[in-house]
Amino acid sequence: MHLDTPGPSRTAPSRNRGPWRAYFHDHPKLKINNSIAMATGKAKVYCKRCFNAHTAAAQLEDAHEVQVGRRVTVRSVETIEEHLWAIRDTNPQSSIGWLRAASGTLKNHLRTCLHQPQEVRNEYAQESPRRRQQSTPPPLPPTLATPFNPAFNFDPSSSLSSLSGPSHQYSDARRHFFALDPSSFGSPPPGSLSPSPSLAPSDSISRTGSHTRSSHARSLSLGYKKSGASKPVSRVGSTNFDLSQWSDARQASFERAVARLTASAGFSLSWVDNIEWLNLLEEFIPAAKSPSRKVLTKCLIPALISELRAEAKANVKGKNATVQADGWTGENHHHLIAFMITVGGKLHTVKVHDASTERKTTENLLRVLEEVVEEIERDWEATVIAVVTDASGESRKARRLYGKKYPWIIVLDCYAHQINLIVGDYFKSNKDVLAYTDLATELIAWLRSKTLLLGLIRQSQIATHGRTLAIIRAVLTRWTAHYLAFNRLLELRDTLLSVIYADEARPEAHRMVIIGDRKTKIKSRAMIAIVKNPLFWHAILRMTRHLRPLAIAANIVQAAFCRVDQVLLTFGFLTMQYRAMTDEDDASGVKAILESIEKRWAKADQEVFIAAVILNPIFQSAPFAPLSSFNNAGIHTLLEHLWIRVFRSVPPVEFYQQLKDYLAKSGMFANLESQCQIENNIAQREGRTINPMNVFDSFCFPDRPWPALIQLASRILSISANSASCERLFSAFGNTLTKLRNRLGVGTLTALTELKMHIRDEHVRKQSKDRVKRQFTARNSSTTAPSAMPAEQCPSIAITPVATAAAEQPPLASREEGSFESGLNDDGATEPNAEQSSPGNDFRSIASSHSMMVDLDDRDNHPVRDPDTIGHQIPISELFDFSRTHWVDTYSHVAERSFDEELALYELLDLDADGEEDADIGVDDSMEDVLIG
Numbered sequence: 001m002h003l004d005t006p007g008p009s010r011t012a013p014s015r016n017r018g019p020w021r022a023y024f025h026d027h028p029k030l031k032i033n034n035s036i037a038m039a040t041g042k043a044k045v046y047c048k049r050c051f052n053a054h055t056a057a058a059q060l061e062d063a064h065e066v067q068v069g070r071r072v073t074v075r076s077v078e079t080i081e082e083h084l085w086a087i088r089d090t091n092p093q094s095s096i097g098w099l100r101a102a103s104g105t106l107k108n109h110l111r112t113c114l115h116q117p118q119e120v121r122n123e124y125a126q127e128s129p130r131r132r133q134q135s136t137p138p139p140l141p142p143t144l145a146t147p148f149n150p151a152f153n154f155d156p157s158s159s160l161s162s163l164s165g166p167s168h169q170y171s172d173a174r175r176h177f178f179a180l181d182p183s184s185f186g187s188p189p190p191g192s193l194s195p196s197p198s199l200a201p202s203d204s205i206s207r208t209g210s211h212t213r214s215s216h217a218r219s220l221s222l223g224y225k226k227s228g229a230s231k232p233v234s235r236v237g238s239t240n241f242d243l244s245q246w247s248d249a250r251q252a253s254f255e256r257a258v259a260r261l262t263a264s265a266g267f268s269l270s271w272v273d274n275i276e277w278l279n280l281l282e283e284f285i286p287a288a289k290s291p292s293r294k295v296l297t298k299c300l301i302p303a304l305i306s307e308l309r310a311e312a313k314a315n316v317k318g319k320n321a322t323v324q325a326d327g328w329t330g331e332n333h334h335h336l337i338a339f340m341i342t343v344g345g346k347l348h349t350v351k352v353h354d355a356s357t358e359r360k361t362t363e364n365l366l367r368v369l370e371e372v373v374e375e376i377e378r379d380w381e382a383t384v385i386a387v388v389t390d391a392s393g394e395s396r397k398a399r400r401l402y403g404k405k406y407p408w409i410i411v412l413d414c415y416a417h418q419i420n421l422i423v424g425d426y427f428k429s430n431k432d433v434l435a436y437t438d439l440a441t442e443l444i445a446w447l448r449s450k451t452l453l454l455g456l457i458r459q460s461q462i463a464t465h466g467r468t469l470a471i472i473r474a475v476l477t478r479w480t481a482h483y484l485a486f487n488r489l490l491e492l493r494d495t496l497l498s499v500i501y502a503d504e505a506r507p508e509a510h511r512m513v514i515i516g517d518r519k520t521k522i523k524s525r526a527m528i529a530i531v532k533n534p535l536f537w538h539a540i541l542r543m544t545r546h547l548r549p550l551a552i553a554a555n556i557v558q559a560a561f562c563r564v565d566q567v568l569l570t571f572g573f574l575t576m577q578y579r580a581m582t583d584e585d586d587a588s589g590v591k592a593i594l595e596s597i598e599k600r601w602a603k604a605d606q607e608v609f610i611a612a613v614i615l616n617p618i619f620q621s622a623p624f625a626p627l628s629s630f631n632n633a634g635i636h637t638l639l640e641h642l643w644i645r646v647f648r649s650v651p652p653v654e655f656y657q658q659l660k661d662y663l664a665k666s667g668m669f670a671n672l673e674s675q676c677q678i679e680n681n682i683a684q685r686e687g688r689t690i691n692p693m694n695v696f697d698s699f700c701f702p703d704r705p706w707p708a709l710i711q712l713a714s715r716i717l718s719i720s721a722n723s724a725s726c727e728r729l730f731s732a733f734g735n736t737l738t739k740l741r742n743r744l745g746v747g748t749l750t751a752l753t754e755l756k757m758h759i760r761d762e763h764v765r766k767q768s769k770d771r772v773k774r775q776f777t778a779r780n781s782s783t784t785a786p787s788a789m790p791a792e793q794c795p796s797i798a799i800t801p802v803a804t805a806a807a808e809q810p811p812l813a814s815r816e817e818g819s820f821e822s823g824l825n826d827d828g829a830t831e832p833n834a835e836q837s838s839p840g841n842d843f844r845s846i847a848s849s850h851s852m853m854v855d856l857d858d859r860d861n862h863p864v865r866d867p868d869t870i871g872h873q874i875p876i877s878e879l880f881d882f883s884r885t886h887w888v889d890t891y892s893h894v895a896e897r898s899f900d901e902e903l904a905l906y907e908l909l910d911l912d913a914d915g916e917e918d919a920d921i922g923v924d925d926s927m928e929d930v931l932i933g
Contacts, residue, residue, distance in 0.1 A: 020106050020124065023116070025051055027085060027098065036089075044098040045106070046084065049115035054096055055080050246287035255291045259300040263755035269293050269748075297748055305751045308758050313380050316343040320718040321382040323373060325389045326414075326726035327355070335360070336746065338729050339372045342720040343382060345561040346761065349729065350376060352750040365398040373409075385646070386410040386719040390417055390726075400864055403605075408646050410608055411864055413600075415567045416558040416722040421857055422574075422596040423479060423550055424850030429592035430546075436539035437843045439530050440486050446527045447471050447496075452512050456499045457492070464495070474843070479850070480551045482843040487544045496531050546589045549577040552892075557722060564721045565612035565619070565692075569891050571597055572623060572880040576888055579877075594877075596854075601876050605865045608716065610879075611642050615713040616692045618676055620663065623880055623887040632663055643712055655708040662709055668699060675699075692717055729753060 024045035027037035037044055058080045065071035075083075088097035099105055110116055110124040258272060271277060272290050281288050291300060321341040329335045337353045351372055358364050373384050387402060387409060389395040396413070403411035427434065447453065448471055461468045472488050474481035503513040514524045530536055553570045556562065574597055578590045614621050614635055624630045629638070636659060643651040661667035675698045683690045696710045706714065744752075863873070882888075 018103055020103065020110060021045070021101070023048060023110060023120070024099070024101070024106060028081075039098075039100045043101040044085070045101045046098050047109055047113060047115070050096070050113065051081075051084065053115050054084055058083070251287075251289060254285075254288050255295075255300055256304065258291055259296060259304055260755065260759055262296060263301065263752045264759045266756070269297055272296055301748075301751050301755060304755055308754070312348045315346070316341065316348065317381040319343050319382055320385045320715060321376060321380070322386040322388060322718070322720040323350075323369075323376065323384055324414075324720070324723040324726050325369060325372075325387065325395070326723045327390070327395070328726075330749075334746065337365070337368060338726045339369075340723075340725050340729065341376060341380070341382065341384075342561060342725065344718075347560060347725045347757070349750065349754045349757070350380070352746060354746045360394055362394050362397045362401065365394050366401055369398060369402060384409060385715055386412060388412045388414055388720065388723045390414050390723060403865055408648050410605060410646070410719055412564070412605065412719070412721055413603065413864070414721075414723040415562065415600075416554070416724045417853070418600045419550065419554045419557050419570075420479075420850050421600065421854050422593060423547070423554075424847070424852075424854040425592050425596035426546060426550070426589055427847040428851045428854060430543075430589050433539055433543045434844050434847055436536055437482070437486065437543065437847075439536055440489055440540055441482075441843060443527055443530050444471060444473055444485060444489060446523065448473065450513075452515075453499070456503070456512065457495055460495050460499050460502075461492075464498075478554075479843065479846045480554055482846070483544060483547045483551045486540055487548075490537070490541055490544060493531075493537055500528055500531060542585055542589075545581070546586070546593070549574050550593070558724050559722075560725060560728075562721045562724075563612065563616075563717055564609050564719050565616045565717065566689075567721045568609040568613055569619070569623065569887070571601055571876050572882075573888060573891055575876050575880065576882050579882065598875055598877070602873060603863050605863070606873060607638060607642065608719075611638055612716045612719075614639070615716055617662075617669075617672055617695045618680070618690055618692060618890065619887055622884065625878060625881045627874070627878075629874070632660075635659075635663065639712065642716070643708075646712075646715055652708050655712075658707050658709040668707070671698070729757065 025048055027044040027046075030037040030043050055077065059074065059077075062071060062074040062080075066074055084096075085098060087094045099109060107124045111121055113121070261267065262269065262271070270293050272293055278290060281290055321343045324340045324342065325337060327335060327337045334354055334356045337355050338349070339351045339353070340347055340349050353368055353372075355364070355368070369387065373387070376382055376384055387399060388411075389399045390413075399411045403409065447457075454471070457471075458468045469488065469491060471492065472485050474485050500513060503511050506512075513528065514521050516524070553574055556566055556570055575594060578593050578597075581590045610624075613619055613623060614630075621630050621635065628634055636656065639659060640651055640655075643649075643655065658668055661669045662672070665672045672695070675695045679690055679692075679694050682694075693714060696706075696713055700706050700710060705711075
């Protein structure tokens, strides 16, 4: 009965009925002319909206009575409906129930019914001048009856207290229903449930007073579909939504928004046919029509991609482009090769090639690469200036062959990958440290599960430092996230020891750290032993000291756009940092890192990198040692040969004078230093890295060609030195193509992912990152505070043995499996196990992966291109002048700021509440992309 639309029918009224009858249900037995459906010559009717509200109220009260033990089960919807129709048959004075279908009675009800929309009440109020002066209640959204869901949990402390009145005071026909005021959801009930007996059947039920239902009832009212019904309930008539405002253009915008949401959130394509989504639309946007899956995949997403492609091609036309290429194999065992371009710091997907049926040979990859470059220059009308691929055997060989065939195109390794290879070399030389990182991961998980202990830690920090530092965990899938978590643990060492020793000084009955059942106490003692173990802290301190420079470097080189000059300066920065580590304990790790840096640099096209630093007006030749290759004559020769190589022509005459002025900061470039300072100030204010091309723009003229030297600088400084964007693309592929969703075609998969990445870039440009950060800060401000303590100020570590069994405790990897099984935390919940982390995301797995990549990379140590101008390769240790610190200070300032921002980000992502398990809790990948971008 309640499934009928609670409003006027779209069909014309019958010959003997006025239009007001469309707002009322007929008695169920009126169709068979049963006398019980009549009252003194008129049919019995029930206001549709009141009927729905009273049914919902009855369901809610039934559920509450089941919970408090007054009722065994809830009544079915059919039973409640029969009861509603019978109320006034047994009690004519009841304030709720059917009405006699006299026109005056029905119009009178419509004038005052709080469940009717305002426009309905106004319409029938105008028919009665006597009522025109009466105050009209505010418009209220309608309700919809819903069958009780047995799985729904009711809170006895909620605003259901009005439903728990003593049932013995009222007859069963009168005690289940009340006037429902939907505008007061969540507010305390003003009175008891008992209906007023003073109203005649012709009066509106809404005049009995305002009662409430809790938000639980509101949840019950969504999405009801009667058994056997072919479509969900229509709520077009049950909302204040103005249908006249919904146009074809509005519908088209809505469909585009659905397509964007599908891609951005990674929803299954079939979600648009989900019954809950359709019910939500009918409840809140009744005029909107959800696109089908077919429309979504065949029309909407392709149309959006076509628009994006057209816009991208217009933006890159006539500009320099770096091609990025990388391969990936998905859950469906298809091998895909992605080709993207970076233009002006922005990324665009050109093609995803399905190579599943092709042999993975150098020749095939070279052929596809040539086809893609030809397509970019023909269809996109961009100039390809560089190609970057990963370091696999086929990719490197194909890239080297391509560079020989097309020498004017710069070919590079992915230097984000190269930094990870240096990390892999470090762990290969220092495998023992991984046992301590396992312990650190387990300790972090245990600490974060102990609400009482976290409270003691916060109290101690406030008393000692006046601020709190959160215990953070690695949320994102980067090794730098683990490094930051370990570094934060070091910062909290003294606090942890202080809390533990203070707790041990208490009488045993009042201790708050080692509590709970037997298993929980065993786990707590083991974790406390780790905290007291000086060898553990010494190992973690040494590891974080070694990894910190690499973490800073990774943050620079893994950016979506990284210039080649930044890569070389990063190598110089790393070498300087590790040369300063002279302790005996550092020897093996430092040696492995320095050798790895030199190995990565030896494979590079060194002349391009050196020229890029010289063409950066912030640095010029200042970082380099005073070698003959870097005097004015050597620089002239280097840049002249580079011009001939990339432009395939002799430099114009003015090039030499411009270069002379540039190096001397005179003539045309007399104001170079002041322009560099201006760009530095602007970059600091905007929180970004310095862009050397912004400096060069100051020396150009409107509507005139760039000076020759600036053309060369633009060509070299526009090269992107990593294929990190392909990695992000594959990450999005992996989030889209899963074991439960592995039948997507390459076209649909690419379209979804490309749209997702475009939306991500939109949010980055629109500064959504700041808005998201504010949202995360609001959630987590009470427990986190950004760290201002530099790594060098970590608590001092005394190697004095501590009287504890932990000193001889074996590493986690050598313990008996299952020795620390799950126990109970402070609140009786199951304790997390550090080993529950998802495979491949723990620090040991990441380190092992990087070490394996080193073995693969070492199979080919040939340089991409032999130096033909300088004449020989120059090691990093000889290339830089480490006695001059100005360039290091300039570089490290930007790098440290970026690194601090990443630390603040991980604190923001530290979202799960105290005492919750850490295992397998991640961040929406779109949110991660926006925050990192």
